[in-house]
Amino acid sequence: MSLKLFEGDCLDLLSQIPDNFVKLVVTSPPYNLNKDYENKLDMNEYISQQEAVIKECVRILADDGSICWQVGNYVDNGKIVPLDIALYNIFDSLGLSLRNRIVWHFGHGLHASKRFSGRYEVIMWFTKNDEYIFNLDPVRVPQKYPSKKHFKGPKRGKLSCNPKGKNPSDVWDIPNVKSNHVEKTAHPCQFPVELVERLVLSLTNEGDWVFDPFMGVGSTALAALIHGRKAMGAEIMPEYIKIAKERILLAQLGKLRIRPMNRGIFDPKNPKNIPPKFVKIEVEE
Ligand SMILES: C[S@@+](CC[C@H](N)C(=O)[O-])C[C@H]1O[C@@H](n2cnc3c(N)ncnc32)[C@H](O)[C@@H]1O
16 A cells, blocks of 8 residues: 545544654644634644644654654734744654754745745754665755866866755745646645655655645645655545545546646746646555
8 A cells, every 4th residue: 555545633543553654754734823724722722732743743753764844934913933933842852853944935925014024934854863864866956057177186177066966955945836836726725746755755765654644635645656655644624635635646647737846936037947747656555
């Protein structure tokens, strides 16, 4: 079996998963903003609910695995609470190590009038141990000056940068899924698949399980299956899990379009770019 989609509360699915079972947990939890799929809670209650899920995710995580918790701000009457700050201590107290606080920068969102418009969110990447999977080559990005050479010393005349590309750094410029994005569904805040692809490729190997407790319309599952990993996730809203299943079925038929990982950011001065691509996945029963 390479896919398990669970309709219901993620804690119910988590209770069925053995210890040390998954290599990567990647998720974007509710932000306590009173969206269709959540009730705005007192902040302490929200944090306790998150703590219960995080504890279970740590339990099911393999010793060389990673947890990526993608969050933005909780906003209350114009006052912001960055959720990575609010949640960091939970991971720290469970003995996890923060490896990167990745800044995901995007171009579109609400226009604020009493503060600067928010155009980034973060991914906290934690590992359970010091020995963890980290594959840099599959996620390298093109060098700025690929033909630059050493101009003196024993390496004079040889390429000074890695021809496979450079480390993508901890600031990722990836468009968020707004109305004209090729992956847009009815979900109000879905992941772009390419954001999860970068995590899947660098933090797991083929055949590993990738888990998303707050799966929405299945973007994490798609990113995992596209790259030959296994995918498991929970979603409490039936309409979103239905869309997740439809997207996966389309991808099995080779009819789902996603934004390619190597597509540049839209530049009105140079509108020609790599077009969206169809993906094809295989799901083992
Ligand atoms: C920020 S969205 C995640 C969207 C997802 N990353 C995607 O690409 O579609 C959070 C999701 O968690 C779901 N959710 C909220 N509480 C849940 C729970 N206790 N168990 C499972 N899913 C839950 C919501 O319905 C919502 O779809």
